[in-house]
Amino acid sequence: KKWVYAFEEGHQGMRDLLGGKGANLAEMTRIGLPVPPGFTITTEACTAFYENGRKIPDEVWEQTKEALRALEQKLGKRFGDPENPLLVSVRSGAPVSMPGMMDTILNLGLNDETVEGLARLTGDRRFAFDAYRRFIQMYGDVVLGIPHARFEEIIEEIRAKEGVASDPEVSAAGWEEVVRRYKELVLKATGSPFPQDPYEQLYGAVRAVFDSWNNQRAIVYRKLHKIPDTLGTAVNVQAMVFGNMGDDSGTGVAFSRNPSTGEKVLYGEFLTNAQGEDVVAGIRTPEPIERLKERLPGVYEEFTRTVELLERHYKDMQDIEFTVERGKLYFLQTRTGKRTPQAAVRIAVEMVEEGLIDKETALLRVDPEVVVKLLHRRIDENAKLTPILKGLPASPGAGSGRVVFDADEAEAWAKEGEKVILVRAETTPDDIHGMAVAQGILTSRGGMTSHAAVVARGMGKPAVVGAEALRIDEAKGEAYVGDIVIRKGDVISLDGGTGYVYLGEAPLVEPTLGEHFRTLLEWADEVRRLGVRANADTPEDARRAREFGAEGIGLARTEHMFFAPERIPIVQEMILAETEEERAAALEKLLPMQEGDFTEIFRVMDGLPVTVRLLDPPLHEFLPNYEELLLEVEELRRDPSRAAELREKEALLRKVRALREANPMLGHRGTRLGITHPEIYAMQARAIFRAAFRLKREGYDPRPEIMIPLVGHVRELELMREVVERVYQEVREEFGFDISYLVGTMIEIPRACVTADEIARVAEFFSFGTNDLTQTTFGFSRDDAEGKFLQTYLEKKILKDNPFIVLDRDGVGALMRIAVEKGRSVRPQLKLGICGEHGGDPSSVEFCHMIGLDYVSASPYRVPVARLAAAQAAI
Ligand code: ADP
Ligand code: MG
Numbered sequence: 001k002k003w004v005y006a007f008e009e010g011h012q013g014m015r016d017l018l019g020g021k022g023a024n025l026a027e028m029t030r031i032g033l034p035v036p037p038g039f040t041i042t043t044e045a046c047t048a049f050y051e052n053g054r055k056i057p058d059e060v061w062e063q064t065k066e067a068l069r070a071l072e073q074k075l076g077k078r079f080g081d082p083e084n085p086l087l088v089s090v091r092s093g094a095p096v097s098m099p100g101m102m103d104t105i106l107n108l109g110l111n112d113e114t115v116e117g118l119a120r121l122t123g124d125r126r127f128a129f130d131a132y133r134r135f136i137q138m139y140g141d142v143v144l145g146i147p148h149a150r151f152e153e154i155i156e157e158i159r160a161k162e163g164v165a166s167d168p169e170v171s172a173a174g175w176e177e178v179v180r181r182y183k184e185l186v187l188k189a190t191g192s193p194f195p196q197d198p199y200e201q202l203y204g205a206v207r208a209v210f211d212s213w214n215n216q217r218a219i220v221y222r223k224l225h226k227i228p229d230t231l232g233t234a235v236n237v238q239a240m241v242f243g244n245m246g247d248d249s250g251t252g253v254a255f256s257r258n259p260s261t262g263e264k265v266l267y268g269e270f271l272t273n274a275q276g277e278d279v280v281a282g283i284r285t286p287e288p289i290e291r292l293k294e295r296l297p298g299v300y301e302e303f304t305r306t307v308e309l310l311e312r313h314y315k316d317m318q319d320i321e322f323t324v325e326r327g328k329l330y331f332l333q334t335r336t337g338k339r340t341p342q343a344a345v346r347i348a349v350e351m352v353e354e355g356l357i358d359k360e361t362a363l364l365r366v367d368p369e370v371v372v373k374l375l376h377r378r379i380d381e382n383a384k385l386t387p388i389l390k391g392l393p394a395s396p397g398a399g400s401g402r403v404v405f406d407a408d409e410a411e412a413w414a415k416e417g418e419k420v421i422l423v424r425a426e427t428t429p430d431d432i433h434g435m436a437v438a439q440g441i442l443t444s445r446g447g448m449t450s451h452a453a454v455v456a457r458g459m460g461k462p463a464v465v466g467a468e469a470l471r472i473d474e475a476k477g478e479a480y481v482g483d484i485v486i487r488k489g490d491v492i493s494l495d496g497g498t499g500y501v502y503l504g505e506a507p508l509v510e511p512t513l514g515e516h517f518r519t520l521l522e523w524a525d526e527v528r529r530l531g532v533r534a535n536a537d538t539p540e541d542a543r544r545a546r547e548f549g550a551e552g553i554g555l556a557r558t559e560h561m562f563f564a565p566e567r568i569p570i571v572q573e574m575i576l577a578e579t580e581e582e583r584a585a586a587l588e589k590l591l592p593m594q595e596g597d598f599t600e601i602f603r604v605m606d607g608l609p610v611t612v613r614l615l616d617p618p619l620h621e622f623l624p625n626y627e628e629l630l631l632e633v634e635e636l637r638r639d640p641s642r643a644a645e646l647r648e649k650e651a652l653l654r655k656v657r658a659l660r661e662a663n664p665m666l667g668h669r670g671t672r673l674g675i676t677h678p679e680i681y682a683m684q685a686r687a688i689f690r691a692a693f694r695l696k697r698e699g700y701d702p703r704p705e706i707m708i709p710l711v712g713h714v715r716e717l718e719l720m721r722e723v724v725e726r727v728y729q730e731v732r733e734e735f736g737f738d739i740s741y742l743v744g745t746m747i748e749i750p751r752a753c754v755t756a757d758e759i760a761r762v763a764e765f766f767s768f769g770t771n772d773l774t775q776t777t778f779g780f781s782r783d784d785a786e787g788k789f790l791q792t793y794l795e796k797k798i799l800k801d802n803p804f805i806v807l808d809r810d811g812v813g814a815l816m817r818i819a820v821e822k823g824r825s826v827r828p829q830l831k832l833g834i835c836g837e838h839g840g841d842p843s844s845v846e847f848c849h850m851i852g853l854d855y856v857s858a859s860p861y862r863v864p865v866a867r868l869a870a871a872q873a874a875i
């Protein structure tokens with residue numbers, strides 16, 4: 001079996017066998033770039049090493065020695081030859097880039113004799129002993145397990161003795177002494193002298209690379225990134241070149257484009273007279289690569305030319321490591337460069353324009369999840385700020401403002417024109433008005449799908465949640481992080497994209513859909529089949545959604561309109577009404593308000609469909625909290641002078657008690673409200689139709705789609721549809737012409753999926769409400785699941801992902817398939833969409849594409865994500 005490949009025997013496609021580094025070294029060699037020669041021991045050898053009880057199999061070692069002999073011949077140098085020694089580096093390299101594995105060992109092959117040879121050959125004793133001590137140090141650290149600090153101590157002593165401050169000032173004699181002391185240290189620490197035989201050195205280094213595949217750091221990293229343990233790492237053995245041989249030498253790192261902005265300019269750093277690890281060690285500050293132009297114009301010219309070539313070859317931005325030895329350029333590594341979301345988009349688009357890649361490749365290059373970051377304000381990365389706190393990055397975007405601990409207060413302050421950050425242990429529906437006016441939300445409890453996180457994402461508001469180091473004393477109006485005290489009114493800033501919180505006002509940068517992103521999304525629109533709509537409850541949301549490319553509204557929730565502070569009393573009047581007349585009067589007051597809401601939304605979405613969901617939450621959500629009310633009543637009972645007030649409150653308490661439910665999620669809500677209180681749905685339908693008719697008369701093109709929530713039985717929908725149609729006829733009478741509209745239902749109960757053929761006879765569209773459908777399918781209440789046991793489910797791998805974020809294809813998805821099939825079997829033109837939060841999740845969008853939905857609907861900020869994800873699903 002072939003265990004070892006010379007660089008010239010491999011190529012780019014052999015990544016699994018040669019590792020990423022090895023495959024790219026081979027590829028660069030193959031296309032004729034100046035790469036120091038060498039060979040790669042395969043990842044299979046790593047597996048064999050473990051099967052062999054953590055010993056290098058004989059055949060692997062034999063082939064390694066053979067490859068080394070070939071290398072000697074090619075270079076005319078010999079391993080261990082004092083006259084002309086071959087020195088190599090030993091570099092690990094797994095198929096996927098993986099920090100945490102063995103560090104690179106440089107200058108292997110040096111010993112007490114070859115170091116003299118190196119000194120003679122280069123005429124530079126200081127250089128030779130510096131190289132030797134670096135080797136002993138690296139080898140001692142990574143192969144022999146002697147702590148790095150023990151070596152540093154010795155250098156420090158020598159520096160002190162020579163009276164110099166930095167390593168480059170240490171003399172040749174100084175390094176000779178360091179080498180002597182290092183060897184003593186090795187002897188003392190390991191009981192054996194530092195290995196002088198280069199083959200023994202190599203054997204130890206290769207074994208150490210294989211061993212490092214299973215060190216703790218590597219195992220943890222693989223677990224975190226879901227990398228299989230079976231891959232194994234390859235070992236690269238490569239002839240050394242030296243960047244530390246004087247001022248015409250050096251080493252550097254470069255990106256073929258700016259990895260931060262994506263601009264097509266060479267971007268890199270170079271350190272003169274230095275060896276590899278010096279650049280990262282930060283001992284000396286590297287210079288920008290352009291300086292090479294003056295210092296070594298020939299090298300610079302060759303370098304820029306080759307970088308261009310590498311980019312054209314790999315057709316992606318490259319991250320390149322190189323070394324110059326006495327004016328001669330060598331490439332030591334190339335790989336696909338990491339980049340910011342902004343750069344990812346710009347590079348993908350410009351590479352299409354340059355003819356390097358096609359549009360589809362460009363679309364696949366950009367991670368939809370990552371572009372969300374482009375659509376939010378961010379804290380200026382150039383600002384030097386120290387965070388005081390980190391929580392979960394629940395809703396991207398950044399904001400600054402004064403700390404308030406109470407939603408009412410947030411609202412009051414905001415009315416005064418203050419910017420506020422709402423800080424709470426966690427939020428509940430009672431806090432919505434405070435969240436709505438805040439620049440950002442910070443909570444000390446809760447996860448990525450807590451109430452605060454979900455609502456904030458829906459509002460497109462920055463939120464950091466579950467910042468557990470934060471202690472809040474609401475009564476005192478203070479919060480604490482360690483010994484830092486944050487008082488009410490103090491200014492803080494937070495970045496919901498990173499989860500960091502800062503004291504004071506941080507400078508923000510505005511989001512830009514930007515020219516390149518716009519172009520990429522236009523390409524996405526060309527290839528996607530799925531439509532993309534937005535979930536939007538207000539005209540502002542609708543406007544933003546349209547700007548981001550939404551082709552309609554897939555979900556307009558009407559209860560948010562009911563929650564407006566000035567309307568709550570009227571809504572309460574409606575709920576508390578004792579008689580039909582009282583209720584009718586309250587509804588009469590709400591009607592023009594709702595009509596106004598719909599008019600604005602339809603106007604903004606002129607010519608596009610708008611799905612309006614009729615009232616969904618249980619009525620007691622609009623009433624005061626039961627426990628609080630109970631306390632108030634008890635207080636009033638003790639005060640005879642307030643008897644009238646007491647009677648009023650008692651009446652309210654009775655009503656609230658009557659409306660209380662053991663399990664509101666499965667209680668009196670959605671269509672069940674419509675069944676028991678048809679007048680509410682009738683009022684909403686009337687508001688929708690009036691708005692639409694009026695706009696139509698003004699020359700607009702409104703396209704209302706009325707959606708009945710929480711239907712599980714076809715009869716429910718039939719009754720509600722009758723209500724809607726009756727109201728339509730009434731409004732039609734007033735206006736004297738027709739408009740077109742649809743009546744459909746949200747599919748969010750398993751029974752609706754299973755009886756979708758019956759329901760589709762009455763419904764003109766289905767919209768999958770996958771938030772509730774996930775709850776009802778699993779029988780999980782979301783708040784309880786996420787607060788209590790879901791984390792354990794994920795840890796125990798019962799579930800792979802949080803099903804409230806990534807659609808559960810096997811369960812919820814299977815029900816959706818049934819509903820799609822049954823629904824279309826009786827109504828082939830049935831319009832199908834999804835309006836749960838999953839509509840903005842790339843993997844869920846892919847599934848919606850697969851099962852043939854017509855559109856997905858996502859929060860406005862996720863519309864671009866959905867456009868891109870829908871395109872990727874179609875490619
Ligand atoms: P990492 O994966 O941590 O980047 P590398 O194997 O790329 O580790 O090695 C780190 C650095 O060591 C390289 O960037 C280069 O500067 C230096 N290096 C590695 N091999 C050689 C070599 N054969 N000659 C000169 N320098 C080398
Ligand atoms: Mg490297």
Ligand code: MG
Nearest residue numbers: 709748769772
């Ligand atoms: Mg629902």
